[in-house]
Amino acid sequence: MLYRKNLPGWERALRTVAGALMIACGLLALKGMPLGYLVACVGVVTLITGFVGYCPACAFAGRKPPA
Incomplete structure (x- = not known):
């Protein structure tokens, strides 16, 4: 199923960077903690929405959607 993009380019870039940082912080800074895994999972969702x-x-x- 194809979805129509509803994020402008600047927000896609911001979400991609923020998602990567959330994954890194969740897995490295909060290593082994349940909260770290939660932050990393939210980062994955943010990263995917940025890419898509x-x-x-x-x-x-x-x-x-942006014009």
Whole structure:
């Protein structure tokens, strides 16, 4: 299924960088802690939305695609 992108380019780049940082912090800084794994999982979701350009939460909130 193809989704229409609902994130502008600058936000996609920001989400990609933020997701990578969250994964690194979760796995390295909070090593072995359940909170670290949770932060890393949220980072993976953030990274994927940055790569794909579609955020289901934004679509649910009624956010319109960039022009």
